[in-house]
Amino acid sequence: GAGVSQSPRYKVAKRGQDVALRCDPISGHVSLFWYQQALGQGPEFLTYFQNEAQLDKSGLPSDRFFAERPEGSVSTLKIQRTQQEDSAVYLCASSRRGGAYEQYFGPGTRLTVT
Amino acid sequence: AQKVTQAQTEISVVEKEDVTLDCVYETRDTTYYLFWYKQPPSGELVFLIRRNSFDEQNEISGRYSWNFQKSTSSFNFTITASQVVDSAVYFCALSEAHASKIIFGSGTRLSIRP
Numbered sequence: 001g002a003g004v005s006q007s008p009r010y011k012v013a014k015r016g017q018d019v020a021l022r023c024d025p026i027s028g029h030v031s032l033f034w035y036q037q038a039l040g041q042g043p044e045f046l047t048y049f050q051n052e053a054q055l056d057k058s059g060l061p062s063d064r065f066f067a068e069r070p071e072g073s074v075s076t077l078k079i080q081r082t083q084q085e086d087s088a089v090y091l092c093a094s095s096r097r098g099g100a101y102e103q104y105f106g107p108g109t110r111l112t113v114t
Numbered sequence: 115a116q117k118v119t120q121a122q123t124e125i126s127v128v129e130k131e132d133v134t135l136d137c138v139y140e141t142r143d144t145t146y147y148l149f150w151y152k153q154p155p156s157g158e159l160v161f162l163i164r165r166n167s168f169d170e171q172n173e174i175s176g177r178y179s180w181n182f183q184k185s186t187s188s189f190n191f192t193i194t195a196s197q198v199v200d201s202a203v204y205f206c207a208l209s210e211a212h213a214s215k216i217i218f219g220s221g222t223r224l225s226i227r228p
Contacts, residue, residue: 031214042118042205042218043159056215091159100147100209103216105159 002026004106006092012112013082021077021109025094032075033103034067035091043091049075050098082113116141118208118219126225127196135191135222137206143167145211148182148189153221154202165189196226 005024013019025032031050035043036059045059051072060067064083069075079086089110093103117140127133139148150162163173165182173180177194193200203221 033215040220042207042220043216045215045217048214050214056213059215089157093159095214099214100164100211100216102149102161102164104161105151107156107158 004092004094004104006090006106006109008109009107010110010112012114015082015084015113017082018078018080019082019111021079021090021092021111023075023077023092023094023106025073025075025092026096026104029094029096029104030072031095031098031101031103032069033093033095034075034077035093036061037089037091037108039088046077046090055098079111082111084113087111087113116143116146116208116210116217118206118217120206120219120222122222123220124223124225126227128227129198130195132192132194133196133224135193135204135206135224137189137191137219139187139189139206139208141208141210143210143212147209147211149207149209149216150180150189150191151205151207151218152202153205159205162191193224198226198228200224201226 034046037043048056049069064080066078089108091108093105095101095103119138146167152160179192181190205221207216207218
């Protein structure tokens with residue numbers, strides 16, 4: 001596709017459920033990023049992949065959060081035992097190179113934990 | 115530590131007015147990159163510009179212009195002859211050369227009234 005796509009666009013989970021959020025980056029983009037955006041705030045970095053290697057996961061808020069990109073393309077962000085504070089928009093971005101290059105964002109997945 | 119401050123939470127102007135969005139950043143690195151992104155009501159972040167720390171030349175793109183002042187650690191964004199379609203949340207952001215993640219400010223919500 002032409003841009004970054006994410007699915008689902010909206011997810012409602014009951015507290016304690018596990019969720020999986022998917023990101024399809026722009027074809028050929030080496031780098032993939034996950035960000036969390038709370039209401040009224042700027043995106044906050046969660047984790048970064050270069051190809052299939054997870055090079056930085058310093059932003060993951062707890063060990064309930066896990067991300068993978070096994071074949072260096074599609075990525076999945078998994079949240080286990082969701083809590084209300086996990087409610088946010090989860091944004092995926094891709095970049096054609098590693099390093100501080102422009103990142104192109106997907107539409108996000110809005111997660112609501114009830 | 116790196117930080118981006120957007121002191122203006124909300125700005126409202128009448129169409130055709132010029133408007134400047136302020137951005138102040140903090141970093142210990144001598145090599146870094148600055149960005150502006152636009153987030154319209156649809157929610158998808160749109161890349162506007164990327165500048166590196168060695169290039170202080172101002173940039174103009176149509177009605178948009180950016181003023182990078184290293185001496186004051188500022189990277190301000192001006193929209194000339196604003197239009198209703200410019201209404202969005204605008205984020206200033208920073209990335210240090212050794213890291214790929216982007217640190218975002220809290221955003222400025224810009225409303226253009228007809």
